Amino acid sequence: MKIAGEITVAAPRDAVFQALSDAPFFASCIEGVRDLKAIDATHFSAVLETRVAYLRFNFSANVEITGLSPPEEIKAKIEGTPLGIVGRLTAAATTRLIEAGGQTVIHYEIEATLTGKLGSMGQPVLMAKAKDMEKHFTERLLAAFAAGGPGVAS
Amino acid sequence: MTPFDLVEPHSFEETIGLIEPDDPDVRVIAGGTALMLMMKAGVFRPRRLISMRKFASSLSGITATSSGELRIGAMTPLSALEHSPHVSRHAPVIVRTMRRLSNVRVRNVATIGGALAHADPHMDLPPVLIALGASVCVVGGAGERTIPVEDLLTGYYETALAKNELIAEVRIPAPAAARSAYCKVTTGSADDWPALGIAVTLAAGGATVKSARIAVSAATTKATRLTEAETALVGSTADDGTLKDVADIAAEEADILADGRGSASYKRELLRVYVVRAVRAAMQASGAP
Numbered sequence: 001m002k003i004a005g006e007i008t009v010a011a012p013r014d015a016v017f018q019a020l021s022d023a024p025f026f027a028s029c030i031e032g033v034r035d036l037k038a039i040d041a042t043h044f045s046a047v048l049e050t051r052v053a054y055l056r057f058n059f060s061a062n063v064e065i066t067g068l069s070p071p072e073e074i075k076a077k078i079e080g081t082p083l084g085i086v087g088r089l090t091a092a093a094t095t096r097l098i099e100a101g102g103q104t105v106i107h108y109e110i111e112a113t114l115t116g117k118l119g120s121m122g123q124p125v126l127m128a129k130a131k132d133m134e135k136h137f138t139e140r141l142l143a144a145f146a147a148g149g150p151g152v153a154s
Numbered sequence: 155m156t157p158f159d160l161v162e163p164h165s166f167e168e169t170i171g172l173i174e175p176d177d178p179d180v181r182v183i184a185g186g187t188a189l190m191l192m193m194k195a196g197v198f199r200p201r202r203l204i205s206m207r208k209f210a211s212s213l214s215g216i217t218a219t220s221s222g223e224l225r226i227g228a229m230t231p232l233s234a235l236e237h238s239p240h241v242s243r244h245a246p247v248i249v250r251t252m253r254r255l256s257n258v259r260v261r262n263v264a265t266i267g268g269a270l271a272h273a274d275p276h277m278d279l280p281p282v283l284i285a286l287g288a289s290v291c292v293v294g295g296a297g298e299r300t301i302p303v304e305d306l307l308t309g310y311y312e313t314a315l316a317k318n319e320l321i322a323e324v325r326i327p328a329p330a331a332a333r334s335a336y337c338k339v340t341t342g343s344a345d346d347w348p349a350l351g352i353a354v355t356l357a358a359g360g361a362t363v364k365s366a367r368i369a370v371s372a373a374t375t376k377a378t379r380l381t382e383a384e385t386a387l388v389g390s391t392a393d394d395g396t397l398k399d400v401a402d403i404a405a406e407e408a409d410i411l412a413d414g415r416g417s418a419s420y421k422r423e424l425l426r427v428y429v430v431r432a433v434r435a436a437m438q439a440s441g442a443p
Contacts, residue, residue, distance in 0.1 A: 001412060053273070053311035054178035055198055084156075085196040121195040124413035126277070128310040128375045131411075 017071035019150040027141040058083040087118025175317035184268030195224040222328030228267025247334035267321040280377035281369035285353035294319030308375040335435035348372040371420035373421035
């Protein structure tokens with residue numbers, strides 16, 4: 001499953017890069033993330049709780065920043081283990097920042113794979129949920145910059 | 155599966171009283187064929203299931219009114235629809251759909267109400283019922299109301315039902331010289347869950363399409379009507395040029411989602427091809443939907 005899109009933020013590229021590479025701010029833009037812990041400068045763990053209709057999905061997730069090229073690109077690898085379901089979520093995310101006349105275009109691509117029972121039963125419904133989460137992430141990110149930047153918002 | 159309580163009330167009213175609207179882990183179960191799969195996979199872990207089995211017979215049955223409307227009790231098993239002379243006469247597309255809907259063991263247990271309330275977009279019946287213009291009669295704490303099936307389904311596993319409402323009956327209007335077809339595309343066996351489902355009901359005056367209802371499923375988050383494609387079809391003779399336009403409009407209009415049975419681009423192409431086949435099949439079907 002591939003998720004790709006663009007978000008245009010009315011802020012300079014350096015500021016956007018700074019915000020996106022700040023793990024607590026990044027996590028605050030994702031609905032349902034809690035217990036974010038920094039293991040070291042490039043490794044983080046968190047719990048993701050998400051809900052679709054009457055179903056609840058809980059993931060214990062590990063995130064590794066695999067590439068950081070300021071102020072242009074951030075690459076990350078995510079591994080999630082669902083609680084109570086046999087399976088695994090693995091994802092590779094690439095974010096590129098492009099300058100566009102004082103604004104910054106965030107171009108993102110996430111390639112995610114769900115295996116086991118999670119994949120066969122959960123994939124369609126989680127993919128539908130991913131669209132909602134994408135929209136929610138965009139709204140929170142834009143709201144943070146509209147409020148004067150992530151530092152002010154958080 | 156994790157342990158859970160099973161409650162078996164003896165009436166519809168008692169069932170409604172047992173629902174806990176604020177606890178999603180308390181769930182009403184009809185045939186249970188879909189819910190059991192989710193429970194075995196660990197996707198759904200209920201605290202309590204409220205079974206409607208004890209009074210299923212009072213909510214089962216198929217009748218046809220004098221005007222030709224079909225009334226089907228919510229707990230009617232799918233196999234009863236498959237073998238009903240009323241359904242065969244008034245909505246033969248349902249009988250044809252049953253032949254590739256899972257297997258006889260599932261059809262003997264799964265119910266029409268459950269197939270709608272479960273709201274999995276991969277179900278075969280919802281697009282067919284939408285194309286037929288069906289509605290559901292629902293009963294709950296606030297009394298009784300009727301909802302068209304196209305408005306009942308609101309998202310993946312989500313419906314317009316209030317938390318203390320249950321489907322009591324499905325109503326399919328009189329055919330009105332309509333013709334219907336359902337095309338199911340699977341990437342596994344013929345009776346597998348579909349990669350795409352498309353249902354069409356047409357009313358034709360001579361060679362001209364007078365009205366059309368087209369519904370897509372399995373490639374979208376819910377069974378959905380394609381109203382722009384319908385508009386493009388109405389007034390035409392369903393000629394090759396029109397059908398090409400209908401295919402393009404349908405592929406553009408549907409909000410396609412990938413799943414384990416195909417990518418979004420693959421499903422979009424399937425829709426482009428199968429909407430044409432479904433319209434042609436409906437045009438060639440006999441004069442009952």
